[in-house]
Structures are given as structure tokens and as C-alpha cells.
Amino acid sequence: MAQKREPIEYADASPEVRAVYDDIMATRKIDWVNNFWKVLAHDPPTLRRIWSNIKEVMGPGALDPLVKEMIYVAVSASNGCRYCIASHGAAARKKGMTEAQYSEMLAIVGLANETNRLVTALDVAVDERFR
Amino acid sequence: MAQKREPIEYADASPEVRAVYDDIMATRKIDWVNNFWKVLAHDPPTLRRIWSNIKEVMGPGALDPLVKEMIYVAVSASNGCRYCIASHGAAARKKGMTEAQYSEMLAIVGLANETNRLVTALDVAVDERFR
Amino acid sequence: MAQKREPIEYADASPEVRAVYDDIMATRKIDWVNNFWKVLAHDPPTLRRIWSNIKEVMGPGALDPLVKEMIYVAVSASNGCRYCIASHGAAARKKGMTEAQYSEMLAIVGLANETNRLVTALDVAVDERFR
Amino acid sequence: MAQKREPIEYADASPEVRAVYDDIMATRKIDWVNNFWKVLAHDPPTLRRIWSNIKEVMGPGALDPLVKEMIYVAVSASNGCRYCIASHGAAARKKGMTEAQYSEMLAIVGLANETNRLVTALDVAVDERFR
Amino acid sequence: MAQKREPIEYADASPEVRAVYDDIMATRKIDWVNNFWKVLAHDPPTLRRIWSNIKEVMGPGALDPLVKEMIYVAVSASNGCRYCIASHGAAARKKGMTEAQYSEMLAIVGLANETNRLVTALDVAVDERFR
Amino acid sequence: MAQKREPIEYADASPEVRAVYDDIMATRKIDWVNNFWKVLAHDPPTLRRIWSNIKEVMGPGALDPLVKEMIYVAVSASNGCRYCIASHGAAARKKGMTEAQYSEMLAIVGLANETNRLVTALDVAVDERFR
Numbered sequence: 001m002a003q004k005r006e007p008i009e010y011a012d013a014s015p016e017v018r019a020v021y022d023d024i025m026a027t028r029k030i031d032w033v034n035n036f037w038k039v040l041a042h043d044p045p046t047l048r049r050i051w052s053n054i055k056e057v058m059g060p061g062a063l064d065p066l067v068k069e070m071i072y073v074a075v076s077a078s079n080g081c082r083y084c085i086a087s088h089g090a091a092a093r094k095k096g097m098t099e100a101q102y103s104e105m106l107a108i109v110g111l112a113n114e115t116n117r118l119v120t121a122l123d124v125a126v127d128e129r130f131r
Numbered sequence: 132m133a134q135k136r137e138p139i140e141y142a143d144a145s146p147e148v149r150a151v152y153d154d155i156m157a158t159r160k161i162d163w164v165n166n167f168w169k170v171l172a173h174d175p176p177t178l179r180r181i182w183s184n185i186k187e188v189m190g191p192g193a194l195d196p197l198v199k200e201m202i203y204v205a206v207s208a209s210n211g212c213r214y215c216i217a218s219h220g221a222a223a224r225k226k227g228m229t230e231a232q233y234s235e236m237l238a239i240v241g242l243a244n245e246t247n248r249l250v251t252a253l254d255v256a257v258d259e260r261f262r
Numbered sequence: 263m264a265q266k267r268e269p270i271e272y273a274d275a276s277p278e279v280r281a282v283y284d285d286i287m288a289t290r291k292i293d294w295v296n297n298f299w300k301v302l303a304h305d306p307p308t309l310r311r312i313w314s315n316i317k318e319v320m321g322p323g324a325l326d327p328l329v330k331e332m333i334y335v336a337v338s339a340s341n342g343c344r345y346c347i348a349s350h351g352a353a354a355r356k357k358g359m360t361e362a363q364y365s366e367m368l369a370i371v372g373l374a375n376e377t378n379r380l381v382t383a384l385d386v387a388v389d390e391r392f393r
Numbered sequence: 394m395a396q397k398r399e400p401i402e403y404a405d406a407s408p409e410v411r412a413v414y415d416d417i418m419a420t421r422k423i424d425w426v427n428n429f430w431k432v433l434a435h436d437p438p439t440l441r442r443i444w445s446n447i448k449e450v451m452g453p454g455a456l457d458p459l460v461k462e463m464i465y466v467a468v469s470a471s472n473g474c475r476y477c478i479a480s481h482g483a484a485a486r487k488k489g490m491t492e493a494q495y496s497e498m499l500a501i502v503g504l505a506n507e508t509n510r511l512v513t514a515l516d517v518a519v520d521e522r523f524r
Numbered sequence: 525m526a527q528k529r530e531p532i533e534y535a536d537a538s539p540e541v542r543a544v545y546d547d548i549m550a551t552r553k554i555d556w557v558n559n560f561w562k563v564l565a566h567d568p569p570t571l572r573r574i575w576s577n578i579k580e581v582m583g584p585g586a587l588d589p590l591v592k593e594m595i596y597v598a599v600s601a602s603n604g605c606r607y608c609i610a611s612h613g614a615a616a617r618k619k620g621m622t623e624a625q626y627s628e629m630l631a632i633v634g635l636a637n638e639t640n641r642l643v644t645a646l647d648v649a650v651d652e653r654f655r
Numbered sequence: 656m657a658q659k660r661e662p663i664e665y666a667d668a669s670p671e672v673r674a675v676y677d678d679i680m681a682t683r684k685i686d687w688v689n690n691f692w693k694v695l696a697h698d699p700p701t702l703r704r705i706w707s708n709i710k711e712v713m714g715p716g717a718l719d720p721l722v723k724e725m726i727y728v729a730v731s732a733s734n735g736c737r738y739c740i741a742s743h744g745a746a747a748r749k750k751g752m753t754e755a756q757y758s759e760m761l762a763i764v765g766l767a768n769e770t771n772r773l774v775t776a777l778d779v780a781v782d783e784r785f786r
Contacts, residue, residue, distance in 0.1 A: 252339035
């Protein structure tokens with residue numbers, strides 16, 4: 001039994017999996033599906049569940065769509081998930097993120113990781129005015 | 132020698148530290164300094180250096196000031212730094228962040244942490260189109 | 263001096279290192295040693311110490327051997343250690359883990375990472391009944 | 394606007410939120426709701442979404458219910474989420490986890506965090522037999 | 525069954541646990557045992573195993589004892605473990621760490637956390653000269 | 656627009672970027688610049704800012720230069736940043752770090768990651784004597 005799960009292409013997918021692929025392409029107005037979903041497809045309930053979460057959370061809401069993608073990229077950059085940076089970075093660029101904005105976001109991610117450690121290590125008490 | 136560093140108040144601060152406190156208050160147009168800086172003040176070069184970084188990175192740039200604060204909060208929430216969530220959350224609220232926007236940002240932070248782990252654990256290959 | 267430490271094969275190993283390799287193979291009833299140990303072998307006291315810890319912690323105890331391997335894989339997946347997922351995943355499969363069980367474990371790892379961030383960011387107080 | 398979100402009690406909850414509380418109590422066969430849900434209730438769509446995920450992922454499946462809770466606790470312990478350790482630890486104890494099993498699980502969590510770092514730092518190559 | 529494990533005092537400890545306490549006090553030339561060991565004492569094999577690891581790793585070796593404690597504190601500060609910062613920070617101070625050295629170490633921890641994220645997010649290729 | 660940022664060589668760099676490269680080489684007394692800076696060069700203000708931080712923090716101070724590099728490597732090893740381990744590991748070796756010292760540092764990193772999780776999961780109270 002191989003450990004590594006290979007992407008399941010549309011042609012080889014079950015009707016259940018195809019239905020999710022179709023919804024991804026329709027929602028995103030694109031004609032292909034990226035590897036994350038094709039690998040998740042080995043576990044159809046998880047594929048369906050995660051897609052439904054992404055669709056709900058990343059759909060129209062109180063925040064601008066580009067801002068939402070940038071927050072996703074920022075967290076992924078902080079966590080060091082290269083695939084997630086690549087895929088959500090592409091989505092953000094498609095929604096208008098410039099290189100200058102990307103650089104600025106990365107600078108914030110880096111600096112926040114620095115100050116987060118200083119604050120935690122120094123065990124700084126929350127100011128009364130912030131409560 | 133006590134381990135815990137207590138905040139150094141303005142009245143007790145050296146001229147070097149006061150100069151940074153003054154710049155923080157002038158830049159932010161407020162009349163007080165929050166605990167993070169007062170604890171960092173035990174190490175004046177670090178106080179000056181971190182403030183200079185924050186001032187440069189969080190100052191005017193390619194991204195909207197509110198978006199910048201939200202990215203800072205998102206990374207801090209992902210890293211679990213309560214003080215940073217409180218202080219940058221307050222800054223974001225001051226710049227107009229609504230509760231609905233805060234909730235949406237947190238939902239993205241949570242979901243990104245979930246998918247980041249799935250992607251990394253499944254070792255998904257970056258799609259050619261994302262390169 | 264090369265930085266990267268290459269695996270030390272049995273034939274090239276010192277008697278001290280061979281003794282650990284022999285014990286690994288005897289304990290696991292296999293006829294080979296995986297790369298982790300061969301790289302650790304550059305530092306014999308650490309090789310011996312880590313193996314002795316693994317042997318004690320992962321040996322017979324209060325939990326089912328398969329459950330123990332799955333907990334190891336779950337933590338490694340959460341931490342994004344690909345080698346550890348591969349090696350302990352193989353051990354879990356050998357002890358009977360099915361693909362459906364692996365998928366279910368990964369789903370829990372992902373979801374826990376999501377809720378862990380929400381709980382920490384929202385600073386939820388521990389319920390009296392949980393104390 | 395206060396930053397800290399206080400738990401929303403059943404008596405003060407909207408019908409939409411009460412419906413989720415009711416489902417939590419019915420599914421778990423208990424007569425109270427823990428703080429995590431009461432704090433999430435400030436954001437009803439997230440409350441409903443996260444509960445629906447937990448219900449699906451932690452419901453009947455390929456793994457024993459106790460094993461599922463223990464994997465949840467193990468990841469939460471590795472991530473240092475005290476609330477999550479307390480709540481899922483209570484659930485695991487209710488499903489039969491003994492103190493000896495809890496100790497053994499924690500020992501695995503600690504050791505995996507040690508070896509995860511050694512493996513990553515030493516950049517150990519995945520053995521051919523593990524692919 | 526209470527979840528929280530209270531420290532087990534010497535007077536209430538089993539002979540097996542007392543033997544570890546005695547060895548801790550003798551090795552460190554002190555007349556008390558800190559809470560970490562008293563909480564681990566609920567699980568004697570783990571108490572003994574972790575102490576034996578600490579004794580071996582933190583004992584005399586190729587690095588200066590103060591440097592070893594500072595590395596321990598640096599990792600703990602990076603991981604946000606307050607207890608570990610407090611206990612190993614106390615040990616480092618006892619071995620001569622000055623406040624200036626502590627500040628400098630924290631500055632490195634913060635900066636490394638910043639650059640670690642930038643490097644990982646930007647997926648910088650390792651230079652040939654570093655291999 | 657390509658996502659991956661390629662290193663910017665000296666010959667192709669702007670005067671602003673060259674000035675930083677020149678300072679890096681002069682400060683370190685070397686005749687080349689490593690990839691981290693060449694990739695950061697796509698964002699000159701960040702290049703200048705991060706270099707200025709590194710120069711200040713890693714310059715002469717209260718700690719021995721080799722100890723400073725080792726703390727940098729230890730944090731990077733704990734965070735799993737391979738590039739950072741390679742680059743700061745090379746710097747540490749140049750300053751005299753032996754293989755035995757490197758092994759000992761890694762052992763501390765691994766052990767601290769183990770005990771950090773045990774302490775956090777068990778929620779050990781800070782001893783009065785450590786305050």
C-alpha cells in the first residue's frame with residue numbers, strides 16, 4: 001500500500017468527487033481543479049466538508065475578497081505552508097494583489113512573528129485600556 | 132534579581148527611553164504608552180529598534196492601514212499571542228474594524244490552520260499553474 | 263567540513279552504533295535500520311538516548327500499539343514533519359491502520375488545529391465542570 | 394466596544410443560536426453547553442459551521458470514539474491549547490480514558506515533538522521503503 | 525476524577541518518586557524540587573525518563589553549562605513556554621547570566637522568528653557554499 | 656507574473672540594493688552575498704531594514720559571537736527553517752563551532768521541545784522561588 005496519495009484526475013473520479021470538482025470550477029469560474037482537492041479526493045467526505053467550509057468562509061461577507069485572500073496567505077506564510085502560499089497567493093494576485101502589497105504583507109508577517117515571541121517571552125500584562 | 136520585568140513608567144524612564152515613548156505618542160496621536168514598550172524599556176536598544184521597525188512596517192504603504200492591522204491580528208491569533216491580539220485588535224477597531232469583520236478574519240485564521248496541516252501532511256505538489 | 267550529515271551504514275558503523283542498530287532490528291523484528299537512526303549515529307550518545315526513549319515510550323503499556331503509532335503520526339502531521347509521518351505512518355499501517363482510519367485521523371488533526379486557534383484567540387475560559 | 398467576548402447563555406441566545414445549543418446537547422446527551430460554543434455564539438454562522446464539522450468528524454467512523462478523542466487531545470496538547478485539553482480530555486475520560494492512558498499519550502506527544510525537531514533539523518531523507 | 529494534576533510533595537511521594545527527587549537535589553546541589561517534577565510524579569516512569577534525559581543532555585559536555593541553559597531558555601522563549609522560561613532562566617541566572625545577556629538572547633530569538641518566516645515564505649534556495 | 660522570486664545578482668541590482676550588498680560583504684569580510692539577501696532584494700526597504708536589524712542584533716554585545724550564532728541556529732532548528740540552519744550553521748562553524756557542540760545544541764533543542772509540551776499540557780504552576 002503506497003503512502004503517498006496521488007491526485008485523482010476528473011476522468012478517474014467517482015460521481016461524488018466529480019460533483020465537488022464541478023462546484024469548485026463553477027464557483028471559481030475556472031476550468032481546472034488544483035492538486036489540493038485532487039489529493040483530498042481520496043477521502044470524499046473530507047473533500048466535500050473542506051470545500052463547503054472554504055466556500056462559506058471565503059465567500060462574500062464583511063471583508064473585501066482580496067483582503068480575505070491576503071489574510072489566508074499571511075497565516076499560511078506564518079505557518080510555512082508553501083503550497084498554501086502558492087495557491088492562495090495566486091488567488092490574491094488574480095484579485096488584484098500587487099507585488100508591493102505582497103511584500104508589505106510579508107513584512108508584517110515577519111515582524112508579527114518577532115513581536116509575538118518577545119511579548120510572550122516577557123509575559124507582558126494586557127493594558128487595562130485594551131480590555 | 133527578579134525575573135519578571137515590570138513596566139517602566141514615563142516618570143521613571145531615562146531620557147533615551149522617554150524619547151521613544153514621546154515618538155510613539157506623537158506618531159499614534161495618543162497620550163499614553165502601552166505595556167509592551169514599557170517592558171521592552173528595560174533594554175533601550177531593543178525598544179528603539181523594535182519601535183523603528185513597527186513605525187516603518189506599519190506606516191503608510193501599499194496596503195490600507197486597517198488591512199495592515201488585521202493582518203497583524205490574524206498572525207497573532209494564529210500564534211496565540213493574547214497581548215498582541217488585544218493591542219493590535221484595539222488598533223484595528225480604532226481604524227474601523229467591525230465585529231463582523233473580526234469574526235470573519237478569525238474564521239479565516241482557523242480554516243487556514245486546518246488546511247495548512249492537511250496540505251503539509253498530505254505533501255501536496257504545487258500545481259504547475261501556480262509557479 | 264560538510265554540514266549535511268549522511269546516513270552511516272551498518273558496515274561503516276562503530277561497535278557502539280552497531281549495538282543500537284542491532285537492538286532496533288531485534289526489537290522491531292526487521293532486518294534494516296531507517297535513515298533517522300543512521301543520521302543520528304553521528305552522535306552516538308544521542309542515538310542511544312533517543313532509541314532508549316522510543317523503546318520505552320512506544321513499548322507495551324496502557325494503550326493499544328496501533329493507537330500509540332496513530333498518536334505519533336497525528337502529532338507529526340500537526341507539526342508538519344514529513345519524515346516522521348512517513349516512518350510512523352508505515353509503522354501504523356504495519357500494525358493494521360486502514361486508509362479510512364488514516365483519513366479520519368488527518369481530519370481530526372486538521373479540525374483540532376482550527377479549533378485550537380479559535381479557542382486561543384477568543385481566550386475561552388475553562389468551564390467549571392472541566393476542572 | 395469591549396474586546397473580550399463573554400459567553401452567551403441559553404436564555405439570552407437567539408433562536409438560531411439556541412438551535413445549535415439544542416443539537417449539541419441532544420447529540421452529546423448532556424444538559425449543558427460548554428463555553429467554547431457560548432463564545433462562538435457571537436458569530437452564529439461560525440458557531441453552526443464549526444459544530445457541524447465537529448459533529449461530522451467526531452461522529453461514528455472508522456476509528457473508535459475514544460481513540461478519536463485522544464487524538465484530539467494529543468494535538469491540542471502539542472499545540473498548547475489548555476481549554477481544548479480540558480474539554481476533549483473530559484470527553485475522553487467520559488469515554489473511558491484512564492489516567493495511565495492519559496500519561497502514556499502525553500509521553501508520546503512530548504517525544505514526538507522532540508524527534509520531529511531532530512528529524513527536521515537534520516533534514517533526514519525519507520527511506521525508499523517508506524514511500 | 526480531577527483533571528488538573530497537583531504537585532506531589534516529598535512527604536507524600538512513593539519511594540520510587542523520592543529516589544528521583546533525591547537525585548535531582550543531589551545533582552543540582554539544592555534542597556528543594558520544582559513543580560515540573562512534582563507534577564510529572566503522577567507518572568513515575570515518565571518522571572524517571574525525563575529526569576534521566578535532562579541529566580544526560582544538560583550535564584558536562586562540549587558546551588559551556590551557561591550556554592546550554594541559554595539555548596534551553598531561547599527555545600522555550602520561542603515556543604512560549606512560560607514555566608520553562610522561568611525555570612531555565614533561573615538556572616541560567618544562577619550560572620551567571622546577566623540581564624544584558626538575557627536581553628540580547630531575547631532579541632536573537634525574536635529576530636530569528638522573523639527571518640525564519642521570511643525565508644520559509646520566500647522559499648529561498650540553499651546556497652551551494654552552505655552545503 | 657511569476658510567484659517565485661529569483662535571487663537578484665549584484666550585476667543586476669539597483670544602486671540602493673548594491674549598497675546593502677556592499678555593506679553585508681564589508682561587515683562580514685566576505686566577497687559574496689547569500690541567497691536570502693538576493694531574494695529580499697525584490698523589496699529594497701525590507702532588505703535594508705532586515706539587514707540593519709541583523710547587523711545590530713548580531714554585532715558585538717554582551718554575548719560571545721559564537722554563542723549568538725548558536726542561539727540563532729537553535730531557534731531555527733526548533734522552527735524547522737532549513738535555510739536558516741544552513742546559513743547560520745555555516746556562520747557558527749566559521750566562528751569555531753565543533754561537530755560535538757552542534758550535536759549537543761541539537762539535543763537541547765529536541766529535549767526543550769519535549770519538555771515545553773509536557774509543561775504546557777500539564778499546566779504546571781510557576782514555583783514561587785522562580786518569580
